[in-house]
Amino acid sequence: MSADATSTNQPADGTATGTGSEARYTTLQRVILPTAAQMDTIPLYVDIGSAAGAQLSTMDGSAEDSRGVDRSVPVSSSGGTAHAEDFISRTATTVRAGNRISFATYFNAFPASYWRRWTTVEAVRLSVRTRGTGTIIVYKSNARGSLQRVDSTRVSGPADTVFDLPLAPFGDGGWYWFDLVAGNESLVLEEAGWQGVDDGHTPGRITLQITTMNKVSYCLDNLRLLADSPEALELLQEILIVDQGSSKVADHPDFETVAARLPGKLRIINQANLGGSGGFSRGMYEAVQNGSDYALLLDDDVVIEPASISRLLIFADRCRKPTIVGGHMFDLYNRTVLHTFGEVVNPWRFQPDQPVPEQVLGHDLERFTLRNTPWLHRRVDVDYNGWWMDLIPTSVIRELGLSLPVFIKWDDAEYGLRAKKAGYPTVSLPGAAVWHVSWIDKDDLVGWQAYFHIRNRLISALIHSPYERGGKVLRESGYADIKHLISMQYYTAAGRAMALEDVLAGPDQLHRILPERIKQIRGMTSEYPDAQLAPDVEKYPAPHVEKPPRHGRGFSAPGYSKLVPWAAKTVTRQLLSPVSESAKERPQAHIAHQDNKWWRISQYDSALVSNAEGTGVSWYRRDPAELRQQLTRSAALHAQLLREWPRLRRQYREAAARIASIDAWAETFAAYTEGEVRR
Structure with missing residues (x-):
């Protein structure tokens, strides 16, 4: 038996007998199973693949072995066959004779490092109630994702088994979990849970x-x-x-x-x-x-x-x-895909960022399980x-x-x-x-939401950025305007300009304009072709181009060293070159959303562009006069923001507590409440 755990077979009634004293235990995390309607989420609850974890070097702290091979790369689960009929209830399941299942899964492994870091809990008890003959094996992992066997015990007939497990080894990461191995006959898990000593605290409401x-x-x-x-x-x-x-x-x-x-x-x-x-x-x-x-x-x-x-x-x-x-958040339409495992705000760019470099946006836990994905074992500390x-x-x-x-x-x-x-x-x-619709199939940096993205990012940076003029935020905002404008996204750019003007207007107007701006921004769609969506591409003339851009060669993003001259040349061409009559009469191309990159779309004078949701198509059309007006407006607004940043920072920081106060919101709610229903 492991030196850092003890196991006993005894009634799991919540009472543990120690050295002459009794402690009451309460459930911290119950082991749960998918509902009948959620069979596509089985890998989040039960792992029926092999028991192997990630292969990591034991020679030093790196993820490379002596031959320089990276062993931290996730290996696909070998998998097995899940049988829906084996799931008896939300807490009970059958392990078929000779089979093995693991609870090294998102919903059932115990995130020990989080409990150690943030709570008063110092040890955890695993309580398992089974029926039949088999073996319970307890594992843990460290922050590097390496698997370590902790303890095991044989069970026979009706059995209540507990394992007392310390949290001390989990300073930077790691989980606990257990596997069930059936003998010659099936083994039934009736219920299991991770427990802590009852501190007498009344649960919050x-x-x-x-x-x-x-x-x-x-x-x-x-x-x-x-x-x-x-x-x-x-x-x-x-x-x-x-x-x-x-x-x-x-x-x-x-x-x-x-x-x-x-x-x-x-x-x-x-x-x-x-x-x-x-x-x-x-x-x-x-x-x-x-x-x-x-x-x-x-x-x-x-x-x-x-x-x-x-x-x-x-x-x-x-x-x-x-x-x-x-x-x-998991992807609603691909339910084993973990959208993100934690987020921070990059202080220099003032953009959401991932706290762990290896972290994967959209990680599929069906293909790459908890046991063989090292970065999932590192505790992730977040800003929000x-x-x-x-x-x-x-x-x-x-x-x-x-x-x-x-x-x-x-x-x-x-x-x-x-x-x-x-x-x-x-x-x-x-x-x-x-489970939630992920951002992968959305593009809310284009369209009416662009106003809120840049306005609220700038307001947040004014309040919280540690840098004198917000770090890189204004520079990136200026770059974004140029990209939108050379991409013929004039509606998006116009909304962003309105956002900058509202930032300059100060914080005390924010409650007043709260219900107004969305109406004003959406009301602008009739002014810009790129904001007008048709559900059927047949509404537009068939695409045709007399002379394909780049002499018919493929498109690629300009390299960093060539970016400035490329941008200057593109902007100059879009400002000075007249739009051909044929491009006014019919689009030159139909560009799928995933191909709608600024370095591609900017080479056309007009194009049909699909939206991110796949529900419609817009006709983008180059307008040199609109481009000139909006470039001038963007440059002036960014220069003013840069100049006035110190004043605005003082203003927003002084007003932040006031405009977010319960009293300020109470006035807004009183003005806009329409009624109430109680049941």
Whole structure:
């Protein structure tokens, strides 16, 4: 038996007998299994591949062996066959005779390093209840992802087995998990869980808040999930939907049936469209007003793993100090793909970034399992968590206020930075997650959202950037304008210019313009062909070009050393060269969204361009006069921002607490609340 663990077969009734004293244990993380409707997510719950972990060098701290071969590269799981009929319930499953399954998975391995770093828990107990003959094997990993066997025991008949496991070795990373190996007959796992000593603390109460904008079916589906999850529902003081759409949740014909399953829990506030920041701020505000301990913010277009709610709460309750605890995001349409494992804000560029260089955006846990992906074993410390699922203590809200009134984009990142500056960390907790439409199939840097991206990025940089003039943020903004303009994306560039003007106008207008700007920006679409979308490409003339660009050669991005002369030549040509009559009458090419790169589209005078969602096509057309006017406007605005940055920084930092305060938001809510529904 390992020196750092003990195992016994005894009743798993929550009582452990030690050296003459008794300790009560409570569940920190229950082992869960997929529902019948979620069979495509099996790899997130059970690993039926080989038991091998990543191959790492033991000679030194590098990931290369003596021959210089990189052993840190994930190896595809050898896989096995999952049988849906083996899953008896959400806590019970059958291991067929002679087979082996592992719980080294996202939802069932225990993220030991996170508990060691952020909570008061010093040791964990694994409790496993089985029926039949077989073996339980406990493993752990270190921050480099190497697998280490901890302990094992044989079980026979009905058995309750516990393993007492320390958290001391997990300073920089690592997980615990266990495997089940069946003997000559099947072995049944009836239930299992990771437990901690009961500290007598009364669990906190949550206001679960969903901000929605015409996503009625998603909201109703999540309400059904909660109604079907009594353990999660028990923790909720209130379920609050902030409905900002024109299609109301309460008007759906299924609403009353769903609401009847949540008696006394459900409240809907109908208010004008104040964006994500207005909706989430309303949830934070109401959680403070109703006396909840936490506000749990959720996007509307998500599918919840209900066990995540209790995991977030139990972790947050045991943190050393008030801590924001968020869940990860999986791809709704490819459900084993982990979109991101944690985010920070790059202080020089002031852009979201990944805290671990090896981290993969869109990591498929079906192909590359937890056991053979080294970077997943390193603890990832973050600056913020996306508000697709984020648990915020109301004590933090009372001190820091609500979101900045910025409609959408950067509200979650800015709040995380604000909390960090005040001494309140954010933890993105493995094992807690939702499924959400990923950003991979979106392009919100183009179109009406571009206004909010650059405006809110600049506001956040003015408040939080450690650099005198925001580091690289203004330079990158200027580059982005040039790329949009030579790509004939005049609508996007016009929105970005409006954003810069609003930044220069100062912080005290932000509440006033909160519901207005979205209408104004969308109202500009009729002025720009690149903003007008047709669902059918046949609406446009068939593409034709008399002389293909680059003499018919392929396109490639200019190298760094050639970028400035290339850009100068391209801008000069677009400004001075007249648009041919044929390019005015019909597009020169049809460019798929994934091929719509600035160095390609800029070589045409007109082109049909598909949008990211694949739902429509726009006709981009070069306009030298528009390009000249917008280039001049962009240059002037960026020069003014650079000049006035020190003044604006003082202004925004002084106003930040005031405009994010509970009192300031209360006035906005009073002005834009349209009604309330309680069930």
